[in-house]
Amino acid sequence: MELERSPLAFPFPEELPEIVGVELRVARARYKNWDRADLTFITLSESTAVAGVFTQSACASSEVELGREQVKSGTARALVVNAGNSNAFTGYRGREAVEQIMEQVADHLGCKVSEVFVSSTGVIGVPLPKDKAREGVAQALNAQPCSWLEAAEAICTTDTFAKAAHASAMIGGQRVNLVGIIKGSGMIAPDMATMLGYIFTDAAVEPAFLQQLLSNANRETFSCITVDGDTSTSDTVLAFATGKAGNPALTAFDDAGADAFAAALADVCRQLAQMVVRDGEGASKFITIRVSGASSDDSAHRIALSVANSPLVKTAIAGEDANWGRVVMAVGKAGEPADRDKLSIGFGGIWAARDGLPVEDYDETPVAEHLKGQEIDVTVDLGIGSGRATVWTCDLTHGYISINADYRS
Amino acid sequence: MELERSPLAFPFPEELPEIVGVELRVARARYKNWDRADLTFITLSESTAVAGVFTQSACASSEVELGREQVKSGTARALVVNAGNSNAFTGYRGREAVEQIMEQVADHLGCKVSEVFVSSTGVIGVPLPKDKAREGVAQALNAQPCSWLEAAEAICTTDTFAKAAHASAMIGGQRVNLVGIIKGSGMIAPDMATMLGYIFTDAAVEPAFLQQLLSNANRETFSCITVDGDTSTSDTVLAFATGKAGNPALTAFDDAGADAFAAALADVCRQLAQMVVRDGEGASKFITIRVSGASSDDSAHRIALSVANSPLVKTAIAGEDANWGRVVMAVGKAGEPADRDKLSIGFGGIWAARDGLPVEDYDETPVAEHLKGQEIDVTVDLGIGSGRATVWTCDLTHGYISINADYRS
Incomplete structure (x- = not known):
């Protein structure tokens, strides 16, 4: 089924800044019978702070269950996103597939398993095939870095346009950049589901404060959109701060530049959230x-x-x-x-x-x-x-x- | 707009019993620009017990507000149903129209104003026109009694089939009959809304016990249906017991025949509730x-x-x-x-x-x-x-x- 581009679609932003410490790669795991990139692999420089908000569903996927635990440690080195299979409601077999990906990437990067984040989006109830995942990750590990557009496209399922937003803020005289990508249009198309959003910044932010800022931003952005009232088993938003901008690390609202950064983060979240609504299934207004x-x-x-x-x-x-x-x-x-x-x-x-x-x-x-x-x-x-x-x-x-x-x- | 008959429609029951003490009449108030009966006037013999359940909406209509108070007195002599205008969200002007109908009918029957129940269904936000209501009621007061089918049709708005159900029970060796009519298919068609249901029985039942039985039946029937999750401002179910069957009046579950009557009441409610779903807008299953x-x-x-x-x-x-x-x-x-x-x-x-x-x-x-x-x-x-x-x-x-x-x- 070919979906028409939403009449409310935005063009992809022409000039997205590079976020130092973030490298994007995509691969073709072929989770479905299609010829497109469907595995996104993003590496993050050492000591990247991470924060996350996840679906409230009582039937959350293994990816979400693991992610909730992983953000508590506060650091991340990699993110893998599988498109075409949500791996939700697949019990221990689904969990094994996620753990395999985490181990494969951790081995390669020489980092902790808990520093590798995984998301999956697509059909519910089919365990993510381990062989395809293993081969896809191997392919990604050796791929050339790609653009924001390629990464934003590779995480899509039945989205009708690729979605990204950016903002910047001054912290202690230092400009920091934020770029976010997102996929989702409610719970869309046969068997498809899930909103997945990722925000990357070169700002230095302590993990606990980043979590506080992301939770605040989530409350007034992602929690304020609805397409059909149906909540996915896999919804995930993660924020990664590489710290490469060199600003004094933000730790609390009292810090110089914290308000500006919070506003920029909320701005990116709001733009991304509204884009999901603009790609809501069948939306004309x-x-x-x-x-x-x-x-x-x-x-x-x-x-x-x-x-x-x-x-x-x-x-x-x-x-x-x-x-x-x-x-x-x-x-x-x-x-x-x-x-x-x-x-x-x-x-x-x-x-x-x-x-x-x-x-x-x-x-x-x-x-x-x-x-x-x-x-x-x-x-x-x-x-x-x-x-x-x-x-x-x-x-x-x-x-x-x-x-x-x-x-x- | 001509609606097609629901593929899930039931034929109207062929043999509905008469309920002694209940007289049905209809009239053409022409609340809309149509040529059909749209005002239903039902008289009830003296000392008819009444019970009711109403919408939980915080924006309920005057009819509902008044009805909630009226059922507390426990007796009813008449019911007027207006189709084509819900009179909801019409402030004091809407309330005056309802009070006018109550007074006009009470004058004619020589009963208390509080014994005249009114329901309205149709467009929200347009005060019920007092002149049309007055003329329609006058017409109904002088009309010949009509059939259950005519009454069930007159309360409809955009329903695609007229709906009625019946049951009977033995109380102390005496057979009692119950007949119910209902309209609604969720919140249907432009500006239309509301589920209205009325159950009539010749059984003798004390008002407080009738209320208890109706509330119980409501919990497992009308509260268990949904078409689109949208709750009307006017939903109303009323039960009237004329007592003409001559059974010893039911006052509590210990009374002989109370269980049988409760089961028959729940049976009628369940049939009516399911018919509303079967007329759900666009329903095919x-x-x-x-x-x-x-x-x-x-x-x-x-x-x-x-x-x-x-x-x-x-x-x-x-x-x-x-x-x-x-x-x-x-x-x-x-x-x-x-x-x-x-x-x-x-x-x-x-x-x-x-x-x-x-x-x-x-x-x-x-x-x-x-x-x-x-x-x-x-x-x-x-x-x-x-x-x-x-x-x-x-x-x-x-x-x-x-x-x-x-x-x-």
């Missing part, structure tokens, strides 16, 4: 849902997700229908504090309903115009507190059904 | 999800709903794809206790995965055959406890998108 006036930020977040995951809201927007009643419904079902008679709903900055009533003399014309665009804004004000949240999603179209139902894997 | 081995019944229920509401599971079944990895995903994301290595998944009584591993020598042929049918069984065993639950849903097809996105209201 990028939707920003802003909730204010809730009883707390957490409550606002849950209400925003209730709106973002409502199939009726998503289909209404696909149909360019300013159906604010469905937003009321989604707020009402969220199970969060709300007062019907204080609730206000708007599209594109125009209120359709205020304080529990349709706006008098409401003119739908500019709202209908807004809904014809590709970037849709939905605003919800609860009027009962100061909690706020923003969530990004896409619409629900025939494309989603075609990708997920019409084609057998 | 009726899906039963059975969860066992969970940490508790409540946990099993939440896991079953997570599977039933997963767009990826629903599209896979629409595509007749035995994609059990997506069921694993949906179990994993439910946020409930689960142990990946004890989890088993099956379709049509055949295990695809057991104890966290694909079944060795798994033959997909009979499973693929099962998925070609219209009645699909999904089995999940957690292997960690004795909690169980069953949930009914339908698949997610192009029909859902067409109904909800392609047609502007």
Whole structure:
């Protein structure tokens, strides 16, 4: 099945900086019957700090289980990403395949096994074939370094465009760079799943502080996107800091440049997260849902997700229908504090309903115009507190059904 | 927009018993620009016991707010159902329209205003027009009594078939009858919403006990169905017991015949609930999800709903794809206790995965055959406890998108 490029796709960034200490390579393990690079091998210079956030799924893959433990040690030397097989729900056989990859790479680099991170994405329930993995890794170990574009393409499964973002920050007079790559478009296409994101920086950052910064950034970026509300067994975001920029290592928010670095990291995460939504299966519109006036930020977040995951809201927007009643419904079902008679709903900055009533003399014309665009804004004000949240999603179209139902894997 | 009759539709029951004490009438209030009965007026003999369960939405309609209070008094004399306008999110203007209907009917019948129940279903955010309501009620007050079929049709909005069910039970040597009618197919079609169900019986049942029985039945029937996970602002189920059968009034489970009546009530509720799923928008398959081995019944229920509401599971079944990895995903994301290595998944009584591993020598042929049918069984065993639950849903097809996105209201 050939997927069409998303109408919301961004071109790949033309000038991504090199991150000193990071080397990219790809290989063809042929995890599926295809002729493309599907194994990505990234080496990191010694003492590279690592941090990670992982899926909350109770059925997480071995890669995720191991990764959660590995980040605790704080250092990384390599990352291997397998595309075409998620190796999830494959029991001890799947775990053996991951451990084999870790050992093969550690032997080659002369590092600890725990410093080799592995991710896999693709079909659930098929153990990663050990022979293909072994041969693919061997091929990668001897390959020439490649570009960010090649690496970003090799981690894709049914993504319709390769995704990368960058930012920079000044730390103690020293410019540091950050580059991130990501794959995913919700849980996409037959049997496919998983969002995998990797951020590389030459900044020097202590592992514990890097973890704190990544967790903070995750909360306001990756945790704020949804395509279909279906959470993968393998979602993983890792941040690697090689320290080659030579800045004084960041250890806490008090350090000079820490705020700038945190902002740059969150910026890269936000760009990557939004790109995943823009590649959401069947997406024709990028939707920003802003909730204010809730009883707390957490409550606002849950209400925003209730709106973002409502199939009726998503289909209404696909149909360019300013159906604010469905937003009321989604707020009402969220199970969060709300007062019907204080609730206000708007599209594109125009209120359709205020304080529990349709706006008098409401003119739908500019709202209908807004809904014809590709970037849709939905605003919800609860009027009962100061909690706020923003969530990004896409619409629900025939494309989603075609990708997920019409084609057998 | 003309909707095609659901392929899962049942014929209307041919012989529904009369319920003594219940009189049905319909009228044309013309809440929309259509030529059909859209106002249903049902009178109930004096001292009819009433019980109700209502939407949990924080944005419930005035009808629901009032109904919640009214059932506390325990008696009912009339029910009015408006189709074509849900009157939800219409503030004081909507409430005035409901109160006007209650007063008009109470005046005519010489009963208390609180004994007149009102439900409305249709577009959200448009106050129910008082003039049309007044004229429609006046018309209904003078109409000839009609059949169950006519009443079941008049409460429909975008349902594709009229829905009714019946049962009977013996109480102290006396046969009692129950008839229920219902409308709804999830939150269906542009601007439409709401499941409304009404059960009538000639049995004598004390209001408090009737409420207990209805709440129990609701928990294992209406609370176990989902079409798209979107909860209406107006969902209402009411049970009315006229007492005309002459049985000794039921007051508690110890009473002779109470168990039989409870079973009959649950039976009618289950039939009605399943009919709503069978009229789910775009539905082509009726899906039963059975969860066992969970940490508790409540946990099993939440896991079953997570599977039933997963767009990826629903599209896979629409595509007749035995994609059990997506069921694993949906179990994993439910946020409930689960142990990946004890989890088993099956379709049509055949295990695809057991104890966290694909079944060795798994033959997909009979499973693929099962998925070609219209009645699909999904089995999940957690292997960690004795909690169980069953949930009914339908698949997610192009029909859902067409109904909800392609047609502007």
